Amino acid sequence: MRAALWLIGLFAVAVAAALFAGSNQGSVTLHWPPYRIDFSLNMVVVLLLLAFVLVYGALRGVSAMFELPRQAKRWRIQQKERAMHGAALDAVTQLQAGRFVRARKAALSALAQEQALQDSGAAIPNGLQLRVLGHVLAAESSHALQDQTQRDQHWELAMQEAATPQAKNQPELAEGTQLRAAQWALDDHNAHSAIEQLARLPQGAARRTLALRLKLKAARQLRQALTALDTARLLAKHRAFSAAAAQSIIKGLATELINDAHDPEQLMQAWRNLDAAERNLPEVGIHAARRLQQLGGNPQQMREWLLPAWERYTTSNNGLPSLQAERLVRVLEDSMGALDASWLARIEAAQQRRPHDPYLQYLAGCACLQRQLWGKAQQWLQQAAPSLQEESLRRRAWQHLARQAEYRGDAAAAAHAWKQAALAGEQA
Numbered sequence: 001m002r003a004a005l006w007l008i009g010l011f012a013v014a015v016a017a018a019l020f021a022g023s024n025q026g027s028v029t030l031h032w033p034p035y036r037i038d039f040s041l042n043m044v045v046v047l048l049l050l051a052f053v054l055v056y057g058a059l060r061g062v063s064a065m066f067e068l069p070r071q072a073k074r075w076r077i078q079q080k081e082r083a084m085h086g087a088a089l090d091a092v093t094q095l096q097a098g099r100f101v102r103a104r105k106a107a108l109s110a111l112a113q114e115q116a117l118q119d120s121g122a123a124i125p126n127g128l129q130l131r132v133l134g135h136v137l138a139a140e141s142s143h144a145l146q147d148q149t150q151r152d153q154h155w156e157l158a159m160q161e162a163a164t165p166q167a168k169n170q171p172e173l174a175e176g177t178q179l180r181a182a183q184w185a186l187d188d189h190n191a192h193s194a195i196e197q198l199a200r201l202p203q204g205a206a207r208r209t210l211a212l213r214l215k216l217k218a219a220r221q222l223r224q225a226l227t228a229l230d231t232a233r234l235l236a237k238h239r240a241f242s243a244a245a246a247q248s249i250i251k252g253l254a255t256e257l258i259n260d261a262h263d264p265e266q267l268m269q270a271w272r273n274l275d276a277a278e279r280n281l282p283e284v285g286i287h288a289a290r291r292l293q294q295l296g297g298n299p300q301q302m303r304e305w306l307l308p309a310w311e312r313y314t315t316s317n318n319g320l321p322s323l324q325a326e327r328l329v330r331v332l333e334d335s336m337g338a339l340d341a342s343w344l345a346r347i348e349a350a351q352q353r354r355p356h357d358p359y360l361q362y363l364a365g366c367a368c369l370q371r372q373l374w375g376k377a378q379q380w381l382q383q384a385a386p387s388l389q390e391e392s393l394r395r396r397a398w399q400h401l402a403r404q405a406e407y408r409g410d411a412a413a414a415a416h417a418w419k420q421a422a423l424a425g426e427q428a
Contacts, residue, residue, distance in 0.1 A: 026040070026041035027039065027040050027041060028040070028041055028044045077117065077120075077122045080113055080116065080117055080122075081117070081124060083113055084110050084113035084114055084117070084124075084130070085110075085130075087106045087107070087109040087110035087113060088106075088107070088110040088130060088133065088134060088137075090102075090106040091103050091104075091106035091107040091110060091134070091137045091138075091141075092137065094106055095137060095140060095141055095144075098144075100141040100142075100144040100145050101141070101145065103137060103140075103141040104137075104138050104141035104142060104145070104150075106137075107134045107135075107137040107138040107141065108134075108138055110130065110134045111131065111134040111135070111138070114127055114130055114131060114134070128161060128164070128166050128167055128170070128173070129170070129173065131158075131161045132158050132161045132162050132167075132173045132177065135154040135155070135157045135158035135161065136154070136155075136158050136176070136177055136180060138150070138154040139151045139152075139153075139154035139155045139158065139180070139184075140180065142154060143184050143187070148188075151184065155177065155180075155181055158173075158177045159174065159177055159178075161173070162174035162177055171202070171205075175201060175202070175205045178197050178198075178200055178201055179197075179198075179201075179210060179211060179214065181193075181197045182194040182197040182198050182211075182214045182218070183214060185197060185218075186214065186217050186218060186221065189221065191217075191218040191219075191221035191222045192222070194214060194217075194218040195215070195218050195219075195222070198211055198214060198215050198218070207234070209235065209238055209240045212231050212234055212235050212238070212240070213235065213240065215227075215231045216228055216231040216232055216235065219231060220253075223256070223260075225253055225256040225257035225260055226257055226270075226273055228253050228256075229250065229253040229254060229257060229273075229274075232246070232249050232250050232253055233250070233275070236249075236250065247281075250278060251281060251283050251284060254274055254278050254281070254284045255283070255284065255287050257270045257273065257274070258270055258271075258284070258287055258288050258291050259291065261291065261295070262295075263295060264292060264295050264296065264297035264298070267288065267291055267292055267295060267297065268297075268301075270288075271288060271305070279305075279308070280308045281308075282308065282309035282312055282313075282320055282324050282328075283324060285305045285306055285307075285308050285309045286306065286309050286324060286327045286328050286331060287327075288305050289302040289303075289305045289306045289331050290327070290330075290331050292305070293331060293334060293335060299335050300340075302331070302335060303335070303339070303340075303343060306328065306331060306332070309324070309328055310328065310346065310350075313325060313328060314346075314350040314353070314354070314360075322389060322390070325359050326359070326390045326392075326393060328359075329359050329362060329363055329393065330392075330393070332347075332363060333362075333363065333366050333396075336366050336367065336369075336370045339367070339370070344367055344371070347360070347363050347364055347367050348364065348367070351363070351364040351380075358383075358384045358387035358388045358389075359384075359388075359393075361380045361381075361383050361384035361387075362380070362381065362384040362385075362388060362393060362397055364376075364380045365377045365378075365379075365380030365381035365384060365397070365400065366400070368380060369400060369404075374404060374407075377400070377404065378401065378404055381397050381400050381401050381404075382401065384397055385397035385398050385401065385420070391424050392424075394424040395421045395424035398417045398418070398420040398421035398424060399417070399418075399421045401413075401417040402414050402417035402418045402421060405417055
């Protein structure tokens, strides 16, 4: 469409020029005594146009001639800028490829070229960013080469550049440099230095996913379970992990927090530091109850912590994995002497709902032993012993049966039970 309009316009100009030139009878007379020269008006117009073109071309030529030195200087600066950016890109490429010596050499070359441009008065607009990046790349390469002296020198230079007034509107330069320093400290197993670097970050930067990941690693290296747990909760809230991974990490950290307790009061404080959802996790509740039992804590408190795991095991369709079910049964068995009537009723009701569950049969048998109901105890233990998959529980069930047989004076049954207990011990 545009070409058609241009063509129509050219035709219109041509027609107008033809009409003007064809019917123009005007003339221009030039008096130069004693001469007189007559020109047609058309020729004068053409000569004026030619003169304008010649003068314009001459002026452009003179301007271009005087512009040549500036263009040459600009061209040289552009070449230097291209070489500088090429060196910076080469440093990144070599660093990613694991060629750390070449990466550091390329980063230093980029810094030298930027300094040369600055000294010549041709500083580039993004020179500050390139200087910080160049020093960080050189420090990263030095860190990979285990050259801590060079790494620290370039890191300090990067921080000095990031602290200049020109970097006031670019706080990410200093923040990124500090985050790299924290990562280097973790690689050197210097978690205290990593925590110090992270503490210098602004509040907003300290809550970013990368900073929280570094803080989690540092806290785990320092075995600060509570700090690590709080950080893992924030990461899970930010969806830095998948749901399964976040739950697994939180379980592990909650277990570490429980293991760090060395008396019942410390364990109670650790339990209070857990969220409600974390307390309801079967693994956490069972482990806390076992730890409280080892520390000689209150049995009633222990059973309260076990209650969520017990409810899930006895009422949920999915139940508990076999390992967790075994641990739950072991904790309850070890505290059988302190079980109150309500828990004995729970065990009996659960066994009646699920009469073929070997774990519940075993618990019911142990409960009957505690209450000196020898007949029922023998019945439940005989049903449970062959069906238990865990060797330790199967061995204990046969041991209970052997002792009962000895108490009754049944030598043959006792010998058989002791033999089965020994076989279960060999399999374990």
